[in-house]
Amino acid sequence: MATTAGQNQITRPTYHEVTRDIAATLGSPSRAYYVLLAIVVTVFVIGVGALLYQIRFGLGVAGYTPPVMWGVYITTFVFWVGIAHSGTLISAILYLFRSAWRTAVYRTAEAMTVFAVMTAGLFPIIHVGRLWYAYWLFPYPNQRQLWVNFKSPLLWDVFAVSTYFTVSTLFLIVGLVPDIAALRGRATGWRKKLYEVTALGWRGTDQQWRHYTRAYLYLAALATPLVLSVHSVVSWDFAMAIVPGWHATIFAPYFVAGAIYSGVAMVVTLLVPLRKVFKVERYITVEHFENLSKLLLLTGMIVAYAYAVEYFIAWYSGNPFERASFWNRAFGDYWWATWTMILCNGALPLFLFFRKVRRSIPALFVLSLFVNLGMWFERFVIIVVSLSHEYEPYAFGHYTPTWVEWAILAGSFGWFFMWFLLFAKNFPTVSITEVKEIIPLPRRERAHS
Amino acid sequence: MTTRGLLIVGSLTLAAATALFIASQSSGDLKAQAGPAPDTMAYTAPVDVDTTGLPGPVQPILYRHDVHAGEFEMDCRYCHYAVEVSASPAIPPVSSCMGCHIIAGSGNPEVQKLRDYWNERRPIEWVEVHEMSPFVHFPHHRHVSSEQGSFKELSLVEKCETCHGPVREMPQVYQFASLKMGWCITCHEKEDVTIDCTSCHY
Amino acid sequence: MAESSNGMNRRRFLTVLGVTSGGAALTGCSTDEVEKLIPYLVPPDHQIPGIATWYASTCRECPAGCGVHVRVREGRAVKVEGNPDHPVNAGRLCARGQASLQGLYNPDRVRQPMLRTRDGSFEPVSWDEAIGRIAAELGGGGSDIRFVTGYEAGTFDRMVDEWLRAIGSSGRLVVEPQGREAERLANRRVFGLDAVPRYDIGSARYVLSLGVDFLETWGSPVQQARAFAASHGYHDGHMGRYVHVEPRLSMTAMSADEWIAPTPGSEGLLALAIAHVIVRDGLGSPPADARRLAGLLRDADPASAAVRIGIAADTIERLAREFTAGPSVALAGGLGAQHDAAHSTAIATAVLNYAAGNVGQTVLFDRELPRPSSSYADVTGLADEMRAGTVRVLLIHGANPVHGTPAALDFAAAMGSVPFKVSFARFMDETATECDLVLPDHDPLEQWNDFVPRAGVHALQQPVMQPVFDTRQTGDVLLQVARQMDGAAAAAFEVTAYKDFLRQGWRDIQRRVGDRRPFEQFWMDALQRGGVFRDSPLRSVSLAADVANVDAMASWSVAGDGLALIAYPSPALYDGRGANRPWLQELPDPVTKVTWSTWVEMHPETAAEHGIAEGDVVEVHSAYGSLRVPAYLHPGIRRDTLAIPMGQGHTAFGRYAEGRGANVLALLSGDATAFGGIGTYASVTIRHTGEHVFLPKTEGKPRQMERGIAQAITLAELEHGEHEEHHGMHAAPVPEHIEDVLDQWQENQDEATRYGDYEGEHPRWAMSVDLSRCTGCSACVTACYAENNIPTVGPEQVRRGREMSWIRIERYFEGGEPEESLESRVLPMMCQQCSSAPCESVCPVYAAYHTPDGLNGQVYNRCVGTRYCSNNCPYKVRYFNYFDHQHSADPSFAWPEPLHWLLNPDVTVRAKGVMEKCTFCVQRIRDEQHRAKLAGQDRVADGEVVTACQQTCPSEAIVFGDLNDPNSRVSRAAADSRGYHVLGDLNTRPAVTYLKRVRNLVEA
Amino acid sequence: MSAQPSGILASFRFVDAAAEAIRTLKAEGYGDFTVYTPVPNVEIARAVGHRVSPVRRWTLIGGLTGCAGGFALTLWMSFDWPMIVGGKPIGPIIPYVVIAFELTILFGASATILGLLFHAWKTRQAGAYDGRFADDQIGIFVPCASDRRGTVQELLRASGAEEVRVEA
Secondary structure (H helix, E strand, O other), rough: OOOOOOOOOOOOOOOOHHHHHHOOOOOOOOOOHHHHHHHHHHHHHHHHHHHHHHHHHHHHOOOOOOOOOOOOOHHHHHHHHHHHHHHHHHHHHHHOOOOOOOHHHHHHHHHHHHHHHHHHHHHHHOOOOHHHHHHHHOOOOOOOOOOOOOOOOOHHHHHHHHHHHHHHHHHHHHHHHHHHHHHHOOOOOHHHHHHHHHOOOOOOEEHHHHHHHHHHHHHHEEEEEHHHHHHHHHHHHHHHHOOOOOOOOOOHHHHHHHHHHHHHHHHHHHHHHHHOOOOOOOOOOOOHHHHHHHHHHHHHHHHHHHHHHHHHHHHHHOOOOOOOOOHHHHOOHHHHHHHHHHHHHHHHHHHHOOHHHHHOOOHHHHHHHHHHHHHHHHHHHHHHHHHOOOOOOOHOOOOOOHHHHHHHHHHHHHHHHHHHHHHHOOOOOOOOOHHHOOOOOOOHHOOOO | HHHHHHHHHHHHHHHHHHHHHHHHHOOHHHHHHHHOOOOOOOOOOOOOOOOOOOOOOOOOOOOOOOHHHHHHOOOHHOOOOOOOOOOOOOOOHHHHHHHHHHOOOOOHHHHHHHHHHOOOOOOOOOEEOOOOOOOOOHHHHHOOOOOOOOHHHOHHHHHHHHHHHHHHHHHOOOOOOOOOOOHHHHHHOOOOOOOHHOOOOO | OOOOHHHHHOOOHHHHHHOOOOOOOOOOOOEEEEEEOOOOOOOOOOOOOOOEEEEEEEOOOOOOEEEEEEEEEOOOOEEEEOOOOOOOOOOOOOOHOOOHHHHHHHHHHEEEEEEEEEOOOEEEEEEHHHHHHHHHHOOOOOEEEEEEEEOOOOHHHHHHHHHHHHHHOOOEOOOOOOOOOOHHHHHHHHOOOOOOOOHHHOOOOOEEEEEEOOOOOOHHHHHHHHHHHHHHHOEEOOEEEEEEOOEEOOOOOOOEEEOOOOOOOOOHHHHHHHHHHHHHHHOOOOOOHHHHHHHHHHHOOOHHHHHHHHHHHHHHHHHHHHHHHHOOEEEOHHHOOOOOOOOHHHHHHHHHHHOOOOOOOOOOOOOOOOOOOHHHHHHHHHHHHHHOOOOEEEEEEEOOHHHHHHHHOOHHHHHOOOOOOEOOOEEOOOOHOOOEEEEEOOHHOOOOOOEEEOOEEEEEEEOOOHHHHOOHHHHHHHHHHHHHOHHHHHHHOOOOHHHHHHHHHHHHHHHHHHOOHHHHHHHHHHHHHHHHOOOOEEOOOOOOOOHHHHHOOOOOOOOOOEEEEEEEEEEOOEOOOOOOHHHHHHOOOOOOOOOOOOOEEEOHHHHHHHOOEEEOOEEEEEEOEEEEEEEEOOOOOOOOEEEOOOOEEEEOOOOOOOOOOHHHHOOOOOOOOOOOOOOOEEEEEEEEEEEOOOEEEOOOOOOOOOOOOOOOEHHHHHHHOOOOOOOOOOOOOOHHHHHHHHHHHHHHHHHHOOOOOOOOOOOOEEEEEEOOOOOOOOOHHHHHHHOOOOOOHHHHHHHHHOOOOOOOEEEEEEEEEOOEEEEEEEEEEEEOOOOOOHHOOOOOOOOOOEEEOEEEOHHHHHOOOOOOHOOOOOOOOOOEEOOOOOOOOOOOOOOOOOOOEEEEEEEEOOOOOOOEEOOOOHHHHHHHHHHHHOOOOOOOOOOOOOOHHHHHOOOOOOOEEEOOOOOOOOHHOOOOOOEEEEOHHHHOOOOEEEEEEEEEOOOO | OOOOOOOOEEEEEEEEHHHHHHHHHHHHHHHHHHEEEEOOHHHHHHEEEEEEOOOOHHHHHHHHOOOOOHHHHHHHHHHHHHOOOOOOOOOHHHHHHHHHEEEEEEEHHHHHHHHHHHHHHHOOOOOOOOOOHHHHOEEEEOOOOOOHHHHHHHHHHOOOOOOEEEEO
16 A cells, blocks of 8 residues: 655545545536536537538638648647547556556546547548548448458557547546445435446445456556557558658657647646636645646657657758758748747746746646647647648648638537536546545554554 | 441341231230230230339339330340440430331320320430449440350340349339449459459549 | 431430439439439430540631541530541640630520610520521621621631622621731742741751740641651650740740740841851851842841840851751741731741741742731721721621730720621620620531631531530521522522531532542541541742842830830630630649739849739739739749730630739730731830739749759760769768669569559559650640549639649749759659559558559549548649539539530549549540450550540650550650659659650750 | 345444454454455455455456457458558558557457456445445444344454444
């Protein structure tokens, strides 16, 4: 049992307090919550409207300009898949490493993962020309007797993303069961029914714990390689192509690091308001943020390093196409996107070397927003800018997104936050059981002496 | 167009024969009702059919394939004259109907309809029975002239029937096969014909 | 022809058939709406559904009069191709010819007779009413009746004359912008002969063009392109040399080995100076009396001339030597070079040709001279007459003077004072809208007619299908009018139908060509072959008596410190008559690659001086008017020169032409030049308006960044056995041993992928493109649009780079820095059908895959639209349907009724959201394979499959065939030492082999 | 769960007390008691002394099935309608590794969950329960016949149970 709690011993709450405080987060929320919910739902609906418009008239309403055949949609797809990664990282990898501080934040991260994948999964569909046939990408038996092309990285994506969604959802649910059991008694009305069902008859008997702990361990063990594979696969969508600026061996680690980077940033973005709104500062403390920001710093520097390597290899390989492509990135029509990305992802995080910044929650919040922005632009630069300057100079083109694309992008945020808000209101966003776990059960000796 | 020339000559004689045959027995209908068909006939078409409840779309004229192709054993190519030379088999021009029906079939209301069309110089708007998706190219000439696999043993009309079904017994033609891709492929694989996509899709 | 469909409504039949075949929408599942099949009442002769019938006719898109074969399916003309038997074009056709179908099916055709009402609008009237009306207006006829036609050489020409005579008038005018007035005048002066010669470019080894766009609009472009390819195309070690002299780098100039940009208007002087040197040094084999030219040439000594031309004197000396080294020809003329002194250019050229002994060798005069068509001076004359009110009735056929003459002339206003004006236009163009009665003529593809493109060639036109609309052939209308008039007019013609009149004429032709057969035989034979073709006897010419005192020194020069403006005819739109054909509008200009609009070509430095960037709207001022046009920065134009193409700026003429660009004629003088033509040069000043537009051009970057995409090599290098062009592809040199390993590996992979690993013997379809023949004329592009149902997307989409042309002509510039000659290269880029195609492996649903016969198959109905294939295509030859161009209810529908009748029933029309691309005309391959199989052939023979682009290429640059047949033409071409694969280093193993362009440069 | 058997339900505040109680119970030969804890606790687990959960076998089998299935699926489908793309072999192994890998994870994870549900269901224990056991109390339920109740209550109190009550 991990007795070395990441937080100082003085303010350690008792089991009862934990249950009470976290159960309190499920009470009727403030007005702000509903306002927020209303806003995100509206944004989501706008996005849906834009999508319907696009379906009616064709993808031409988006800004695609050959040779740039992939644009904001794929950029956003990669962005959300990336966001998803930190969740599993925190819940699985840190679990295997037995790092105690994760317990307070992993539930949020995990929920974020599930909803981020749900969002990401929509974009390949939105992006294809005939989305009503998107299901042809699945190898299902059909009268045509045709199958799919497993050599295509897109197929790998289909499998990777759907696997990732399934596993991370299972992971979330399994973690929730004991908590729900703990809340069962306190809830009332329809929620009581809900919890009684979803608790799956959990009582915390010795046998249940026996199987539970094992199962959880193996899930974590499986999720760990999965999280690494998923973004590697996503990166191969690009690395497998011959497009200058895509065709690079560094892509898999580069993308994984970037994914975790953006994911952690998003966790911070979510936790800061969350701990205020639900008054769980006692459980999600500055210590947690400092740990997160260390993670940010690490991954951020890996990403920055990857940028440097890309340019170096472009020069060192002597490949004229690569050189031209990267020259165009830095000084071409899209210089602004490239430099936004470098500033947000490479430069700003360096402030995290200062302990003051790491422990200043407002500073972290702002920084996390910048990182989110920067990571979106990273994908934009990789996808759009590389495509705009390929092999045929005659066929170079310049792509600018249209309002439809921006609306659908915004809509995706609406969709994501809508789910997150609904989750936060109805399920504990801090794990009751695991927070208790890092608090030792009272012992008789200590009590008497 | 020598093939077509021969076709026309051949089919005209056939037409003449048919015309005489019909003319010779003005009350042939009754005979057909009464006894079983003479041996000479492969198949006897029912005299009147109730179109309601018959499969297949209702046509502007109840053209009886079972009578023409079945009972009178007319060759498919008499009407669908292009089937051996062209990708599309051709819908018979009204004139080739009138070849016989200028004389034959008087008193038959359906024949009367035909004559009206002819006299009013109106084309007949037949309803398409075998609908194929527009992005599929089905070369009829290649199929009816095929010697591939089991097609070696088949007569022309049998080749037609592999896709079109027993048209010789259809008072009103209906779609016999699904004509879906899987159905095509099954046969192509069985007969060891190409299954290259661009042999049909382009 | 598709005759005798006895009253059955062909139109309805066609549309219905259109639904089931041609206009078929591509959807995933079959449509559930009920389709109707409508048979013929009586089948038209030799028409079998599903099998195309071909009719020989004549293209009337320009005066060249090429012979065509029209492909007719189920009674609809669906494709126009060159007539191989025709002496003019030998089976080839230009973009304008390919687009003639869009004239036939143009949705903006005048669908029935239209009469102007009091309020000025037009209302439909019956033919009888209309004809009655004309007869009434003509009354007893009279000399105050004027009949304007386009250039007609043949029976209709004769009929109009006879008809006019019958109604007692001689007021006949032929309005043809390419009047070639200057050349005719020159030959009058120099040889005493009012005619234009035939230039035998094919047998010349040295071509000197003095501003002539002989590959674009001048003379007979297709014939000249063929001849030029014969002369200049590289053929085992030999090729001619071509020098082009013009202030701007035109499409024709792009093929030149040397481009000389003289001071605008001074190219005549150059010709004269060359002649001077020839006579001075007695170079070559000049005719005996050539010395009579000495006096005329006296002042044209190289030294002084060079200064005025703006080149080095020794260049002139060199050109003179080159010119006389072998069979050569000098060309002058063309609207694009028609400045006020163009006649002295023509005179100088005639003199030069004579001095070099080319007359009778490469410059040939026919014995029988065509009827000289009237000049622009006559048009101005007519305008004056009309203003003076001495014209009572004006009839206009096949000409659009209101748009085609300088605004300064204000022809429209002049027409205003004519009481009754009749137009026989097929479209409501600027002139027709000024008329009181419009009697739509048949389209050339719907009518009986004939045409004499040159002496000895009598080409027939026959209707290839039932008229699309309620139109009537003007010949018939004239006969009917005559019959309604009293007295002489009625008696003048014994025939009642123009067809009979035509046949009468052909009885004479039969007599003249000395054909003994019965007429019907002769006639049927002529119909099938497209006419009767004889070589015409030549006449020998000698210098005119007073040639010595002809003044050839005149040259045009800019007024004051202004800039020279050149108004040149557009290769696609000609003088503007092509502007209502979407294919031609969307066809990128061969030089600037701009579509759907007008631009002003300007040298980058000139632009910089005025602070002008590409797309900035410039106001161009001349003495006669001003124009606002966006700038296009063109390195291939002199710093003191601007150029604007003709053809746009229509105020009428249908949805595709109206309100696009500007009409450059607004800047030109309304007066005829000394030689009686339009002066297409003007002195102008420019002003930056501060506005900006995005030019709808299809080009990304004009430089190929040393990527060796369009490669060239000099003749000298080839002779020295060098075949590598040095481009910067290998920045990091690969060591020898690695090189070997890579080669070995590539060989293995090539072996493995040659058949795409499919079992059994298959052909490997492949193509070769000879860049030493390709001129960039873009005929292949339009042919591809026609064959493959490619939608036109319009300027807005072109701006977004969404044009769909499966084959595009890439144009790159090399050099052009100060003190460095500018070289331009063109390269037709279509799907390379790679063996190891990057696009195939990334498609998740096998929509892109490799066929056993080596094609890079694209299954439209399987495509989901991930567009991954396009990202991964290094050649960028995959095109995506961003909108629903095939859906009639959609705003972006590309074939408004009846335009959809030209859809090729053998090719699926692609739907919204799918990727499409070139598949080497797979429908033609399959058809040939069916044919071969039924004919009992075991395989398709070489040359039996001909792709649309190959078929039409005027210079025969494209060869197509089976690479697995070692004896096929394409195999031999692919083995050529000039052969290379674009971006071959990517190991995509393309099936398209390009043969390097060869440049015949002078030894330094 | 089946009808609740009668027995003694004790609740502890201190984990070591509960552990001691468990040990004595086992020593006295009471095998079929149930321990309720709000969190998994090693000390308790040791005292109860279960063997390692068999769930891991499910994971293994699931994973292997996924891997095999992945290769089978891809290869069979490729050869069912062989189509050349990009001049590559019909059934290359390397790209299919990705699919096989993802299916390994998918099946492994799903099997683990099924295993958890199955075993948790198989080893379910009937007995009295109190909501506090999910909060901060440790509970022990000893099913026993009415005649033994006295001794068991004694035993549990002795090991330090705060509260012992009879569940009939």
